[in-house]
Amino acid sequence: MYDLDTRKRALALVARGRSLNSVSKETGVSRAAIRSWQVRLDPLGRSTSCPRCRDVPRPPEDLPAYSYLLGLYLGDGCISAARRGVYFLRVACADAWPGLIDACAEAMRAVLPDNKVFRVQRQGCQNVTSHSKHWPCLFPQHGPGRKHERKIALEPWQQEIVDAHPWEFIRGLIHSDGCRVTNWTTRIVDGERKRYEYPRYFFTNTSADIIGLCTRTLDRLGIEWKPLNQSRAAVTISVARRASVALMDTHIGPKY
Structure with missing residues (x-):
């Protein structure tokens, strides 16, 4: 995520009459992130409560790993409900790419280090899976139906992470x-x-x-x-x- 000085500098440029597009090009920050800073300047703090139950979400533990996992999720991932408010994130990884399977599992562990990661063998692939109540808030793109049948847009805090770690996001995709x-x-x-x-x-x-x-x-x-x-x-x-x-x-x- 961006520090407070970066946020203030971007907003100062906007206050001088610069367009969001020109400020974005100069600072390397997305327009969506700058718009969100106009509403809230301070970075979101870390909360110990479930981010699905509060207005202030808890940031992921490892931001580069999250950016990579976000790319994997948008490509081959899904979130499904289990019992007692628990959800499981599942990313399908082909057996032909064992290094990818390892990298996916490592990213899941880095994002939520207190949660176990499982590998479930299927025909031709492994489903890398982790259970948590927090997956729906960490990936708010979750919803009923297939991804191409619904709107997929990043939240401002997600866009900030992608802006800060773009190569990890592209690597995941x-x-x-x-x-x-x-x-x-x-x-x-x-x-x-x-x-x-x-x-x-x-x-x-x-x-x-x-x-x-x-x-x-x-x-x-x-x-x-x-x-x-x-x-x-x-x-x-x-x-x-x-x-x-x-x-x-x-x-x-x-x-x-």
Whole structure:
């Protein structure tokens, strides 16, 4: 989350007549976060009560881990009700990516360190699962039906975390509903045909809102992308520019 000095500086720029868009570009803070600071300047304090029962939510224990887990949840996660007001967060991770399974479990433990994390084997995948009464408030995007059938928008406090830890958020999205592939092309150089590697990243989702969260974060990181398959139910975006791919390689890391 952002410190008080950052918040005051952004609001001071707005008070001088600057637009939210220009202040956002200068400070690296999203417009949604700046708007929320106009209502409440002080950061949300840590509460020992259940955040579902109070106006002031309890921040996650580990903010970078939360940003990563948020990306995983939006891609392949769901929250379901159990008994006595307990909910379980479940993220489906393919058996082909054991490193991803470990990373997901570690993120869950970091966000709620007092809660156990389980791995339930299913055909071709493991469901990384943790039970808590707090999952619905930590992921307020939870609701009935599929994600692409309802509005998905980040709360201001979530947007602050994503703004502060954007690469972790993108890593979670790519590790859930994305991939890195390597294509090959040939060129004639000095009369000789040579073969060149052509890596790229893809992210696919059926929710236009989740696609928007991904592309806006990529824009803020300076990653060039383009949409594919817009006429289909699922939208795919591609990152193919060499400089952008190299930057993604530096921060994303492989699933395995």
